[in-house]
Amino acid sequence: MTPATTHNPAFSIQRSNERAFFEHGWLKTFHSFSFAEYVDPDNLNWGALRVFNDDEIAAGQGFPPHPHRDMEIVTYVLSGELAHEDNMGNRGIVGAGGVQFMSAGTGVRHSEFNNSQSQPLHLVQMWVLPGKLGTPPSYGQMQFGIEDRHNRWLYPVSGQEHVEAPIRITQAATFGVARVDDAMVVHEFAPSRYGFLFVADGVVEANGEALHKGDAVRLFDVPRLGVKGHGELVLWDVPALS
Numbered sequence: 409m410t411p412a413t414t415h416n417p418a419f420s421i422q423r424s425n426e427r428a429f430f431e432h433g434w435l436k437t438f439h440s441f442s443f444a445e446y447v448d449p450d451n452l453n454w455g456a457l458r459v460f461n462d463d464e465i466a467a468g469q470g471f472p473p474h475p476h477r478d479m480e481i482v483t484y485v486l487s488g489e490l491a492h493e494d495n496m497g498n499r500g501i502v503g504a505g506g507v508q509f510m511s512a513g514t515g516v517r518h519s520e521f522n523n524s525q526s527q528p529l530h531l532v533q534m535w536v537l538p539g540k541l542g543t544p545p546s547y548g549q550m551q552f553g554i555e556d557r558h559n560r561w562l563y564p565v566s567g568q569e570h571v572e573a574p575i576r577i578t579q580a581a582t583f584g585v586a587r588v589d590d591a592m593v594v595h596e597f598a599p600s601r602y603g604f605l606f607v608a609d610g611v612v613e614a615n616g617e618a619l620h621k622g623d624a625v626r627l628f629d630v631p632r633l634g635v636k637g638h639g640e641l642v643l644w645d646v647p648a649l650s
Contacts, residue, residue: 418627418628418629418630419615419617419625419626419627419630420625420626421617421619421623421624421625421626422440422623422624422625422626423622423623424438424620424621424622424623425622427439427440427462427622428443428446428448430444430445430446433466434465434466434469434470435463435464435465435466435469436463436464437461437462437463437464438461438462438463438622439459439460439461440460440461440462440604440606440624441453441454441457441458441459441460443459443461453537453649454602454604454626454644454646455601455602455628455646455647455648455649456536456537456579456581456602456646456647456648456649457534457535457536457581457602457604457644457646458479458535458536458537459533459534459535460532460533460534460604460606460624460644461532461533461534462532462606462608462622463529463530463531463532463533464528464529464530465488465521465522465528465529465530465531466522466528467522467524467525467526467527467528467529468521468522468524468525469521469522470491470519470520470521470522471519471520471521472519473493473495473517473518473519474517474518474519475515475516475517476510476512476515476516476517476518477512477513477514477515477516478512478513478514478538478541478542479511479512479535479536479537479538480509480510480511480512480535480536480537480538480577480578480579480581481509481510481511481512481533481534481535482507482508482509482533482534482535482536482565482577482583483502483507483508483509483520483531483532483533483534484506484507484508484531484532484534484583484585484642485502485503485504485505485506485507485508485529485530485531486504486530486531486532486608486609486640487504487528487529487530488503488504488522488523488524488527488528488529488530488531489501489502489503489504489522489523489524489529490502490503490506490508490520490521490522490523490529490531491520491521491522491523492508492518492519492520492547492549493518493519494510494516494517494518494519494547495516495517495518496516496545496546496547498547500549501523502549502551503551505551505552505553505554505556505557506549506550506551506552507549507550507552507564507565507575507583507585508547508548508549509546509547509548509549509565509575509577510545510546510547510548511538511543511545511546511547511577511578512545513538513542513543513544513545513546514542514543514544514545515545516545516547518547532606532608532642534583534644536577536579536581536644536646537579537649538577538578538579539567539577539578539579539580539650540578543578548575550564550574550575552564552585554587557585557586557587558587558589559586559587559588559589559591559593560586560593561584561585561586561593561595561643562584562585562586563582563583563584564583564584564585565577565581565582565583566581566582566583567579567580567581567582568580568581568582568645579646579647580646580647581644581645581646581647582644582645582646583642583643583644584641584642584643584644584645585640585641585642585643586635586640586641586643587639587640587641588610588612588635588636588637588638588639588641589638590636590637590638591636592634592635592636593634593635593636593641594632594633594634594635595632595633595643595645596631596632596633597627597629597630597631597632597633597645599629599631600628600629600648601628601629601645601646601647602626602627602628602644602645602646602647602648603625603626603627603628603630603633603643603644603645603646604624604625604626604627604643604644604646605619605624605625605627605633605635605641605642605643606623606624606641606642606643607619607620607621607622607623607624607639607640607641608621608639608640608641608642609621609639609640610637610638610639610640611637611638611639612635612636612637612638612639612641613635613636613637614633614634614635615630615632615633615634621639
């Protein structure tokens with residue numbers, strides 16, 4: 409993929425309308441990377457981040473049971489309620505601000521549906537390549553309030569030893585969310601790390617660059633990311649592919 413705005417090889421912007429978009433009636437989905445019928449050999453991943461899908465699911469609709477394996481899957485609910493069920497016996501409902509985690513490991517089948525019969529469900533689903541293969545599958549979910557991420561980074565998921573996060577993964581990657589209201593949040597990257605910032609809502613500036621809803625920034629070997637403005641932010645700090 410060739411970004412519309414490239415200031416140097418370490419910082420590039422993918423505008424909202426540059427993402428692949430598909431309308432399936434019950435599902436409106438944007439793909440930041442190659443996924444399903446969208447195939448671009450130059451846009452397969454960003455470091456260990458393999459999938460970043462921005463989905464709106466109609467009331468009462470969803471994904472019927474389907475399999476996954478050898479992938480760390482993180483879902484962040486922006487609005488609505490996500491209902492989950494899998495062949496490990498897990499069932500749960502995740503509301504806005506909640507994080508769902510599933511390590512597919514050696515294999516799992518699950519379904520994901522909009523729990524509401526009247527309101528749409530908006531979420532981002534993200535896949536990270538695992539740090540270990542052949543591990544047993546696992547599932548978890550946690551609910552967070554706006555106060556947990558208001559004008560600060562909340563790190564719900566990480567596999568980095570120095571990052572305190574309630575959900576642990578096998579990959580040395582960290583997932584963060586923040587809700588900024590006329591404030592700045594800063595994330596510092598170790599050398600040679602990949603970063604992916606997504607603006608789920610609002611208008612912000614990232615290292616001085618203006619971003620709107622649906623825009624994303626890809627960073628490599630950038631030591632510091634400062635984001636200010638008003639909006640909902642999603643961030644990944646990931647290693648290179650091993």
